[in-house]
Amino acid sequence: MSDSLDLGAPPAPPAGAQPYRVLARKYRPQSFDALIGQDAMVQTLANAIKRDRIAHAFLLTGVRGVGKTSTARLIAKALNCIGPDGQGGATIAPCGVCEPCRAIAEGRHIDVIEMDAASHTGIDDIREIIEASRYAAVSARYKIYIIDEVHMLSKAAFNGLLKTLEEPPAHVKFLFATTEVNKVPVTVLSRCQRFDLRRIPAELLAKHFAHVVAAEGAEAEPEALALIARAAEGSARDGLSILDQAIAHADMAGGGVRADAVRDMLGLSDRNAVRDLLALILAGDAPGALAAIRRQYDLGVDPLGVIRALMEAVHGITQVKVGAPDDPAQPVEERAAYRDWAGTLSFPALHRLWQLFLKGHEEVARAALPIETAEMAILRAIHASTLPDPADLARRLAQGGPLPAVTAAAPPPAAPAPATPPAPADRVPGEFAGVLALLDEIGKLDLLVRLKRGASLVSYKPGEIVLSGNRPLSTDTLGDLAAVLREATGKPWQISMADLPGAPTVFEAEQDVVQARHDAARAHPVVDAAFQAFPDAELIEPKPAKRSIT
Template sequence: MSESDPAFDLGEPPQPAAADPYRVLARKYRPQTFKELVGQDAMVTTLENAIKRGRLAHAFLLTGIRGTGKTSTARLIAKALNCVGPDGQGGPTIDPCGVCEPCRSIAEGRNIDVIEMDAASHTGVDDMRAVIDAARLAAFGARFKIYIIDEVHMLSRNAFNALLKTLEEPPAHVKFLLATTEVNKVPVTVLSRCQRFDLRRIPAEKLAAHFTHVLSLEGVEAEPEALALIARAAEGSARDGLSILDQAIAHASLDGGGVRADAVREMLGLSDRGAVRTVLGQVLAADAAAALASLRAQYSLGVDPQAVFRGLLETVHGITLAKVGTPPDAAQPLEEQAAVADWAGRLSFAVLHRLWQLLLKGHDEIARAALPIEAAEMALLRVIHASTLPDPADLARQLASGVAPSPTASAPAPAPAPAPAPAPAEAALPGTIEAIVDLLANSREQALASRLEYHASVVRLDGSELVLSAARPLPADLVGETAATLKRVTGRPWKVTTDPAPGEPTIRDQAAAHLARTEAQLRAAPAVAAAFDAFPDAQFAEGEVERIAHQRREA
């Protein structure tokens, strides 16, 4: 037999099957139903009610940060409005079937009646004229012709103006879905013609739960702390979070360990939470050498100094929230929750606020510095130095009591001033707020006396019953502190309450009014008035009006 005989034709050699191209997680798990849309329940409820009642707007504006689902929501609305159901007899629904031709073609991006435009590359008025002309034509096969215009704020002013009339009164078969990340750049004339939906940042706990679901479908294991780190780094964006998760899976070792927290920290350049707590503890202990060594150790591991300060800020913020009674973050490890609770019990609000301001200033300085690690060290030393200073309120008490303040007083929890011996029960009670302030000042309670001067507007004072006006906001602890201190000073129980009725002017208000009257009287004197007429920019010598007002008050 010859080689040309058909019996020798073995056909083409077998070819390897072509591998499906990899789809990144952000595309693979793009929501296909409203139930899969993460963190936007309020918007879904509004759309559901509008569809059920047949109250569909002709134009929708979807706003929000990147990755919250604006374009996905627009496509879902397009499917919801055009779905005909598996039997072809359905109407608009919040739960599109996903199997009818409109649903499948929209999901695959091939529906001729759903037109997606990127306003960044179609900014001109001619592009809008093309949209307007095409909008007059009926839909080819769908119920509605839908225009999805992404990043609509990129349109030019003339393009917006050209679109206005059609946007306000489009044909009955046309719907406009506009999406933007910068709603402040969209003209008010456009905003007023659209039904607006603000897509919110997705909470970190919901993102972490979503990532857990995605990983279960992908067959990949991950530590809960790793997912919490990714969720925080995503800053409310599902797309950003899935992109980081994709990178973390690729970064994970091939030994089956899955996505680990330490690998995620290394990948993102984040400071270890335990290391941050160590640095904060050293700062509060004023151990400068140890704090600088810990900072350098993090820097040697590749951690950005700014990230260390960001971690310190997050920790101080968490301590402050714990101090006011906010429930702990479930995503926090137990050891971090315990450390935060311990610090919240030991540190005063004044110390926490001071730490926050100093760390925030250091964080901003590092961002602008030519030498970031050196700037971080200097900022950390400034925080440590400030932590050794006494609390201002404690300092004021010591100065008022005549006790020299200690130069090495530690910041946390100022010690209360020694309580004076109780007055005998038969001592006369103060009859005015001025008398109460004088009594407190003479009893080494200068701080409370000053607060009452500023805030105490008396509605009624009868014996040991004091009613303060709440017409203006009062400090939260003023009423309780006043009652307790007056009981200790006078030896009698005091009832201190508030009433919304307006009260007498505070001592400071009275002093300010007296000062204003004194200055007005001085300016009205003929010689002084003539001097000011001759020299319009002249001013009284510093403190002179106060001195004269004091003399007149004493007289």
């Protein structure tokens, strides 16, 4: 348009200005010495080069960001380095100054071809590689093909590559990288020398990040670097990306990279808050624990992260209890708290907490209401902390002693109530049959049916009933019985279950009586003759004169 505003040409960048490079690219290792956490692989490659036993194909596998592609480029440099004087041979310590080293580092060497299998998946792409591999390298010692994410190749592409991969020309080397080695056909794996790159330990990542921070002229708290290293989960690239963000955040806020800022940036739960929450759980303080996790949620912490942090705490306590070495990246106060808990918590208790939090983590991860699900998981852990120790139960059973079985007593009233007047002595049943008769008398028919069908008596005395665990009843049934008997008799009752054989249930006893009566009837000559004449006949009990509750 003629009347549009002419803004002119965009301003030119300052002379000599370089575009910003993210830390993950800027500090990509340029030598095997700078490749952290992969010492075993470097030693194997060094020995192979020294002995001239270099494989024709390498497969590099590992999680994201551990250095697979960087290692492939380093191998390409090591095989093609000619030294500063141009007379050198293959070496585990490439010079980095010769033309092949510089060209490979800059990604412009004509004989080092990198291909992303995610965007070149078909047989046509592999056919181009097969055709080109017949020709010698233009300027390098070896023609090297680096195929990233090789598991993305199609089945036809893999099959087309097999023959060349098994018997390649002497001047060709293949370097494959993948995060999902299980998707690579076995026929390909068997033709490659495989290196599994390890996750980089958190302490090594933290040291590496400290060097990067110093090189960038920034400052960072050791705890902040430890948090970033843990969040990276063994990936140098992920950690450097987080560090890049943290440095930018610190520059905006003023000052260095602080631990509290990293927690806020990553949405991590404060470790002090996690320890406080775990202490409330172990103390059985349900209201306090719920309030603590709600405070974390209000601060923006993901409920799944809280449960995961609790799992890490339980794992850390268990590690201390078994005598594992201290984690150098662990704060001193956290180490002291773990030692205290390790001295008071048994292994069964720790294992039980781990299982409870693990189940809670699975539930929160797929829940429609994450915070509510996390609260229920914490309440479940609090409730489980009051249960008897399974090891103690097994020990008592082996020794033949009484078992501290699950006890169901009537809950105390919510508000003070006047004392129940003492019941007459004949109101307290002297035997278990009297309990059933009392339930029938006061109209608790549903509870009576449950007991007659499921209660296998071990022992009885007024105020205490022990039932067999071989015929388990629900906790609700035990609690209902304790509450009803307390109200009816005016005294507390203890209803428990023991892992011992008990008497037949009332229903089973009644069935035995009916069966005995049927057997006696069938033995009568007249009845037997009737069954001979009518084989499909059945004996039917006469209807009772009054209602039956069985």
